[in-house]
Each structure stands twice: as structure tokens, then as C-alpha cells.
Amino acid sequence: MWNYEKRLQYPVNIKTPNAKLAQFIASQYGGPDGEIGASMRYLSQRFTAPNRMVAAVLNDVGTEELAHLEIVSTIVHQLTKDLSMEEIENSGLGPYYIDHTVGIWPQSAGGVPFNACEFQSKGDPITDLFEDLAAEQKARSTYDNILRVVKNIPEVADPIRFLRAREVVHFQRFGEALRSVQEQLDAKNFYAFNPSFDAPCKASCEE
Amino acid sequence: MMSGNCTSKKELLQSIDQVSFAIDDLLLFLDTHPREKRALEYYSELSTRRNELLKKYAKFYGPLTIDTGNDSNLSSWQWMEQPFPWEQEGGCR
Numbered sequence: 001m002w003n004y005e006k007r008l009q010y011p012v013n014i015k016t017p018n019a020k021l022a023q024f025i026a027s028q029y030g031g032p033d034g035e036i037g038a039s040m041r042y043l044s045q046r047f048t049a050p051n052r053m054v055a056a057v058l059n060d061v062g063t064e065e066l067a068h069l070e071i072v073s074t075i076v077h078q079l080t081k082d083l084s085m086e087e088i089e090n091s092g093l094g095p096y097y098i099d100h101t102v103g104i105w106p107q108s109a110g111g112v113p114f115n116a117c118e119f120q121s122k123g124d125p126i127t128d129l130f131e132d133l134a135a136e137q138k139a140r141s142t143y144d145n146i147l148r149v150v151k152n153i154p155e156v157a158d159p160i161r162f163l164r165a166r167e168v169v170h171f172q173r174f175g176e177a178l179r180s181v182q183e184q185l186d187a188k189n190f191y192a193f194n195p196s197f198d199a200p201c202k203a204s205c206e207e
Numbered sequence: 208m209m210s211g212n213c214t215s216k217k218e219l220l221q222s223i224d225q226v227s228f229a230i231d232d233l234l235l236f237l238d239t240h241p242r243e244k245r246a247l248e249y250y251s252e253l254s255t256r257r258n259e260l261l262k263k264y265a266k267f268y269g270p271l272t273i274d275t276g277n278d279s280n281l282s283s284w285q286w287m288e289q290p291f292p293w294e295q296e297g298g299c300r
Contacts, residue, residue: 007227
């Protein structure tokens with residue numbers, strides 16, 4: 001269950017459209033390390049979390065990612081508003097324009113459509129949490145790549161810096177969640193069994 | 208709908224964004240540190256502040272959340288009339 005708030009988690013107010021930047025930044029909506037994949041990954045994985053702490057972190061980070069995909073979509077929307085046909089044709093946005101005009105649609109910067117294979121939900125909390133840690137770092141690297149391109153455009157760079165900083169915080173929280181799982185397992189062999197499948201009771205809801 | 212003045216509307220929204228973000232960050236911290244006393248106290252303080260600001264915003268400018276719909280003028284459905292956050296022309300551009 002969710003409630004909507006009619007505001008962005010971080011404000012976006014872009015006054016100068018830029019078709020090329022829109023195409024780059026849209027990757028963080030529906031690209032391989034984008035916010036849709038992030039949100040769907042955590043919200044899917046939470047059902048087999050082995051303890052309440054892991055479920056809470058997955059639930060609440062997955063929810064925050066929904067706010068992030070709205071920020072990225074807003075950036076793309078405002079960057080593609082009031083574009084001239086000349087800019088659309090000369091910027092590389094042409095093929096996207098043919099299929100979507102300037103509607104928001106999830107694809108990578110290279111034009112690959114979003115698909116669920118960009119994330120995993122393995123039903124094994126150690127596997128899943130290591131994926132989540134990697135995912136936060138991959139998204140952080142992508143925001144770094146974007147920032148090298150937009151660093152002199154404050155109206156675009158500011159919200160991107162906010163999103164980048166959140167990747168770092170989420171990485172920290174997932175690290176703590178992983179530690180909570182490992183502390184409930186045998187330190188001599190964390191991989192002796194899958195605590196969400198083989199011995200669910202042993203590691204459930206103590207915290 | 209009361210239009211109010213743009214500066215105070217913007218300032219109020221900014222205050223809501225700030226206190227809400229502090230809660231966004233704090234709630235993740237509390238998820239992994241559920242007994243941290245100072246964080247619990249800080250949450251309580253921020254949460255009270257956020258609810259006050261959301262009610263105030265609803266009263267003057269319309270609701271940002273469905274829970275504050277009742278704090279705004281109910282002569283029409285302001286939840287719909289409220290601008291979406293990606294719009295610029297509806298705001299103070």
C-alpha cells in the first residue's frame with residue numbers, strides 16, 4: 001500500500017531544454033542501473049527477507065526509489081519541453097521522438113528498452129543483498145558519468161548530485177542489513193544454507 | 208482556491224521538502240539502529256513539525272497528501288486541482 005505526495009523528494013526546475021542531456025539522463029529512469037530497476041529489485045526481494053530489519057530496509061529504500069524515478073522523469077520531461085524540431089533532429093533524440101514524441105518511456109541511454117532481467121530477486125538474502133550493494137554502486141557510477149557532462153549546468157546538476165548522494169547512503173544501509181543476516185548465521189560458513197528457504201525459522205524476526 | 212503569495216508558498220514547500228527529507232534519511236538509519244535514543248527523539252521532533260507544515264500548506268494552498276485533504280477548502284476537489292510536481296507553468300516560474 002502506498003500514498004502519493006504531490007511534491008518531489010528534491011525539487012527540479014529546469015528552464016533550458018536540452019535534447020541530448022535528456023537522452024543521457026533518461027538512462028537513470030529505465031536503463032540498466034536506473035531507478036525503475038532499483039525500486040522493482042528491492043520491492044520484489046523484500047518478501048523473502050530473513051528478518052524484519054532486512055525487510056524494512058528493502059521496503060523503505062524501494063519506496064524512496066519510486067520518488068527517485070519521479071525526479072529523473074521530471075528532469076527528462078523538463079529537458080524535452082519546448083524543443084525545436086531542429087534540435088530534436090540534430091541531437092540524437094530523433095529515433096526516440098519517432099516512437100514516443102517527448103513522452104516518458106523507460107529505456108537506456110543506448111535505446112535498449114527496460115526489462116526485468118536488469119535486476120535479480122534470488123530468494124537468498126546474502127545473494128540479494130550483495131546484488132543490492134553492487135546496484136547502488138553501479139547507479140552511483142552512472143550519476144558520476146552524468147555529472148561529468150552536466151557539471152556546469154546547476155539546474156540539472158543539483159538534483160543529480162542529490163540522487164548520487166542517496167546511492168551512497170543506501171549502500172551503507174544495505175551493508176548494515178547484510179551484517180544483520182550474517183550475525184544470525186554461522187560465521188564459519190555463511191553459505192551452509194539459504195536462511196530464507198532451508199531454515200526460515202532460525203533467522204526470522206528476532207530483531 | 209487561495210492563491211496566496213508565491214514567495215511564502217515556495218518557502219513553505221521548501222520547508223516541507225527539508226523536514227521530509229530529514230525524515231527520509233532518518234527512517235533508513237532507524238531501520239538499522241532501532242534503539243538509538245537520539246535518533247528516536249529527533250524523529251519525534253521532525254514528525255510533529257512535518258505534520259504541522261503539511262496541514263498549514265493544505266489550509267492555504269491545497270493538500271499535498273490525501274491525509275490533509277480535510278484541512279483545505281472542500282468546495283471543490285483540490286487534490287486534483289493541485290499542480291503536479293513536474294509542472295512549471297502551474298507554479299511560480
